[in-house]
Amino acid sequence: MSGSRLIVTQQKTLAWYIGWGIVVLVALAVSYVAGRYFSAAERQEAIKRADFLQEELKKFQSAYQQVNEDLVMQTQSAKVDNQSSQQLVETVKRLQSVQNKLESELRFYRNIMAPELDKQGLTIAEFDIIEDSEKNSPRFKLVLTQAGKQEQFLKGNVDLKLKGKLAGVDKVYSFKELGTFQAKHFQFQFRYFQNIEGELSLPEGFIAEEVVIKARTHGLRKNQTAEKQVNWNS
Template structure:
């Protein structure tokens, strides 16, 4: 439908342009013919002047309509671009909401008949400053009946420093995580975020996480994840 409208507008522009050209030719030809026929007679000159004025009015009118159509076409194109841009933003927003919904479902929906703790892969984002990163950790309870969990979380980064493999505890790298162990207290999940500042020359390779619960019962889980940067955090309504 848009293509047919565009073709119709182009055809109308062509017709107006052709009309303007015809009027211009008539304008020039009419004046020349009146001079040949009327000679120097005042009546012939008056008729020629009136004819020229009429043709000039028609020409101005056709050119005005042509300019109006060109302006309208430019406005329509800009409006179409704005609509397309807005649709792209809305699609991105919907995708983020769907991602957040999947995130919450994966945290709250029970998996299997058993229970225990579960660790999601840590999310890491680079900042504009070299050696500084944003970290998000998520610990969740997998159970059909969610009771309040209390315990602790320990995180260490393993990497290469000066040709040697070293492990650094999270509290050594961040003022946002006070330790040696981070406190856990949640029913469904707990989200912890903060900024890391790595030592100069340290090349991180993996993140080792140990979660321990002492209430409602003793349980623990340990996982090692590769150091992996991403563009943004998973959307969770923030």
């Protein structure tokens, strides 16, 4: 038995196994208790953090609500201010329009009662165009007066022509062609003043530029003529 070896092992007693078993159980118990402790601590910390965030959220929600209410109030206030300003502007425009109309009428009657020294007899006092933005049917108003001494009635007729361009070509239309007029619509007979007015129907694509007005009396011992040119957009 020259190649054989003898191996001696120490046989562990039952007490040794029990001891190690107790050590392992203790270690497991310590780990479990420590885990529960740290888990509870983390949970408490998480609860505190959640409570803090909840309080912050309430603060932000309150601040947001306040800002939103302020914004609504400011918006409403701005609307009211804007409406008031707009109403004020409209009122001023309306009053200015009334004032301009009254001033125009005042000048008109002053010219009749006390005309300029160089004006005598038949006079073209005013000519206005009122355009309609929705349709191509403007209205016109011509005012004829007798300047100076109104000792006689003036009778006659007036010829109105409209100059402009149609498709880039110069065109001239008589007002009689631009509406449902009759000859009597352009006749006058007055001592102080007379209005001649109506509605025009312009050709499609026509660009109006100028109105030429010529009024003539007839039946007088010395007939009179009044002429005037008015820019369409003046």
